Amino acid sequence: MNTVKVLGLVLAFALCYECIPIQLEELGEDIEDHPIECQNIAGKDNMDTYHKRQDCEIVFRNEYVKWSEKMLADESFVKDLEVLNITEDNSNQSEGGISRPKRSAGSNECPVFNEEYLKNNKAWKQRSISPWTFFITYKANRVPQRMVDTRCLCDGCIDIRTLTEDVDNLISVRLPLTVPVTKNSKLTTEEVHLGCTCAVAITEDA
Structure with a gap:
């Protein structure tokens, strides 16, 4: 296979890459690794779901957000707020x-x-x-x-x-x-x- 054919195949693969179904597992996605609030998020496709869950993870791994969620789960804290x-x-x-x-x-x-x-x-x-x-x-x-x-x-x-x-x-x-x-x-x-x-x-x- 000559160089021109190789380059042609590489280009064709690059152009069709977006057409290939991508499973979340192939992206290194492990649902259990996400905060529970992010595990049921679903996008319009696998890639969109992946990015939405990544954004959600950024939010719920923030220290203040984690503290806020903990306090909101405490009935004695929120009852009079x-x-x-x-x-x-x-x-x-x-x-x-x-x-x-x-x-x-x-x-x-x-x-x-x-x-x-x-x-x-x-x-x-x-x-x-x-x-x-x-x-x-x-x-x-x-x-x-x-x-x-x-x-x-x-x-x-x-x-x-x-x-x-x-x-x-x-x-x-x-x-x-x-x-x-x-x-x-x-x-x-x-x-x-x-x-x-x-x-x-x-x-x-x-």
């Missing part, structure tokens, strides 16, 4: 500096740091000068559909001298973390929040 159905991403960051995040329209209020409160609230997220709480976000077109997030309980921060909220000089801001998710079957990222911290407020004159 608000579930927020989100249709659009809202940003609490303004261009040029930190803006004051909106306080939730719920029962969460900035606590009064009196003796009774400090006696009954031992968790450090409750005793922080920028206290915060958990809630759950839900998006129908997102995987995972439910995720744990946090919100600040105060607009300002607790003044350690007076144990009252200072809204004139300080603001509570959420600590962001970018995590992988899929939206409409496409791998992307989304911002969640680990908690809150205290920052000096930016004024228009600053």
Whole structure:
């Protein structure tokens, strides 16, 4: 077989490669190796299924997502949490500096740091000068559909001298973390929040 025929066969094979049925096993796919959330994902063909499962694996092997899934499975953790159905991403960051995040329209209020409160609230997220709480976000077109997030309980921060909220000089801001998710079957990222911290407020004159 001369060189021209060999090159012709190689070219023909390359052109027809997409036509050859590819089994997931040939791609090194082992369904049991995937997180359980990804094992039943199916695409329009084997290659599409393979890529969708790879995207799903990226999401569910993320440490924050794994922690969120663990906490959501804990009934004692989620029983009193608000579930927020989100249709659009809202940003609490303004261009040029930190803006004051909106306080939730719920029962969460900035606590009064009196003796009774400090006696009954031992968790450090409750005793922080920028206290915060958990809630759950839900998006129908997102995987995972439910995720744990946090919100600040105060607009300002607790003044350690007076144990009252200072809204004139300080603001509570959420600590962001970018995590992988899929939206409409496409791998992307989304911002969640680990908690809150205290920052000096930016004024228009600053």
